[in-house]
Amino acid sequence: MTVHRTVAPSAATLVIGSGTTLAGAVASVLPIEAATGEVLLLPSSLRRDDPVASAVRDVLRRRRVASHLILPANPLAAFTRLGRSRPDTPWTTVAVDPPDAPVYTIRLPGRLFGHTPLWTVTDVDSVSDAGPFVLDLLARYVHPLSRLRNLATRGRADAAVAVNLAVSISLSVVGKQFGDFAIVGVTPDPVAAELFALALADENLPANRTVTGPWEDRIVQRATELELGVRIPQDISLVVLGSPHSSIRETIDRIARRIGISREHSDRTE
Numbered sequence: 001m002t003v004h005r006t007v008a009p010s011a012a013t014l015v016i017g018s019g020t021t022l023a024g025a026v027a028s029v030l031p032i033e034a035a036t037g038e039v040l041l042l043p044s045s046l047r048r049d050d051p052v053a054s055a056v057r058d059v060l061r062r063r064r065v066a067s068h069l070i071l072p073a074n075p076l077a078a079f080t081r082l083g084r085s086r087p088d089t090p091w092t093t094v095a096v097d098p099p100d101a102p103v104y105t106i107r108l109p110g111r112l113f114g115h116t117p118l119w120t121v122t123d124v125d126s127v128s129d130a131g132p133f134v135l136d137l138l139a140r141y142v143h144p145l146s147r148l149r150n151l152a153t154r155g156r157a158d159a160a161v162a163v164n165l166a167v168s169i170s171l172s173v174v175g176k177q178f179g180d181f182a183i184v185g186v187t188p189d190p191v192a193a194e195l196f197a198l199a200l201a202d203e204n205l206p207a208n209r210t211v212t213g214p215w216e217d218r219i220v221q222r223a224t225e226l227e228l229g230v231r232i233p234q235d236i237s238l239v240v241l242g243s244p245h246s247s248i249r250e251t252i253d254r255i256a257r258r259i260g261i262s263r264e265h266s267d268r269t270e
Contacts, residue, residue, distance in 0.1 A: 012189030012230050013237045014196055014261075016252060018182065018244045022123070022175050025184035026055040028241055030173070038066035040111070040118050042169075044137050044197075045126035046071060052123040052175045052184070070111065072140045091143055094166045098226060101158075106150060107143035108166065117170035120193070124176040128201035134172050134193040135219050135228070136160035161222040164190060176200045181248055183255075191229030192236050194220055199258040203251065214259055233260035 017029025039060060043050035048069060060067045092110040097103045112118060120134050127133060132140060139160035142150065150159040172193030175184035185196045198214040214220060215233070224231045238261050240252055256262065 012187055012192045012235060013239060014185050014187040014189075014192050015239045015241065016183060016185045017241045018184070018248045018252075020181055021055075022051050022177055022182045022184065023055040023058060025175060025182040026052065026173065027059050029184050029186050030056065030059050031186065038068065038116055040116050041067055041069050042118060042120050042137060042141070043069065043071070044120065044122040044132050044134070046140060047126070050121060050123055050126065051177075052173060053121045055175070056119070056121055056173055070109070070141075073109070073144070096162050096166050098158075098162050098165065100225070101162075104150075106146040106163065106166065108138075108141055108163075112141065112167050118167065120169055120172045120190075122172070122174040122193070122197050124174065124197055124200045125204075128204055132160075133197040133201075133219075134169075134174070134190050135164060135223050138163040138167050138169075157218045157222040161219055161226060161228070164223070164228050165226060174200065176203065178203070178247075178251060181245075183248065183251060189229040189236075191220060191223045191231075194223065195230075195236075195259045196255070199255040202258060203254070236261045238262070 015029055015031075017025050019025035019028055041053050041056060043053040045053075048071065050069075053069060057067045057069070090110040091107040092113055093105050093107050094113075095103050095105050120137055122133055122137075124133075139147065139150075142163060147159075154162075169190055171186060171188050172190060173184065173186050174193055174197045175182060183200070185193070187193050187196070194217075195214045198217055198220070202214075223229065230236050236259065238256055244252070
């Protein structure tokens with residue numbers, strides 16, 4: 001059994017880029033220094049044709065960085081392989097050690113624990129109805145038996161979010177297409193990424209509908225209790241790249257207000 005724990009940063013930078021397409025927005029915002037060698041991508045849509053993942057892989061390919069899309073094990077297939085001595089997916093048993101609950105163990109794909117950076121990629125349009133976004137994504141990779149046991153003994157938020165104590169995510173890429181433009185945010189902080197995804201998802205709702213703010217979301221609240229990332233809006237530094245046109249600026253301003261942060265402009269280019 002292996003014990004893993006993340007170290008939460010005291011502050012985080014959320015960098016936002018834009019373009020006419022998701023591919024263009026990803027290319028504008030993805031930091032050159034973020035990847036060397038290879039990267040493992042975990043798509044929130046759990047699909048191989050995830051739009052944001054495809055855009056990220058295209059950018060990495062042009063930069064000669066290998067990437068591999070990792071999907072959760074098929075539950076039915078996992079159960080049918082229980083009797084085999086050599087399962088197709090090597091699993092690693094890890095301890096989850098919440099500060100306010102007893103230690104327990106779960107099983108996750110061993111591939112998540114190498115030295116290869118793990119990135120989450122979220123296409124908000126693909127998952128805005130039901131998720132997962134960022135903080136509850138890793139729970140989908142837990143072995144089906146561990147996941148069932150976890151859900152049976154803990155609340156949904158606790159069971160999902162606590163998995164982030166066992167796996168270190170290097171970067172989160174979150175994007176959404178808005179008609180004739182796209183917005184993509186990149187941050188190493190999983191809580192900031194979840195907040196950004198929730199705020200983007202609210203763009204799909206009617207203007208007259210009252211919704212719970214991103215900070216009041218139970219998944220976010222549990223993540224702050226576990227100190228997985230930023231804990232208050234003032235911990236987030238928001239940087240907007242380039243000089244986006246008025247529609248994009250207005251959209252970003254709405255998103256920033258939902259999260260409770262102010263934005264700073266940056267003219268960084270590649």
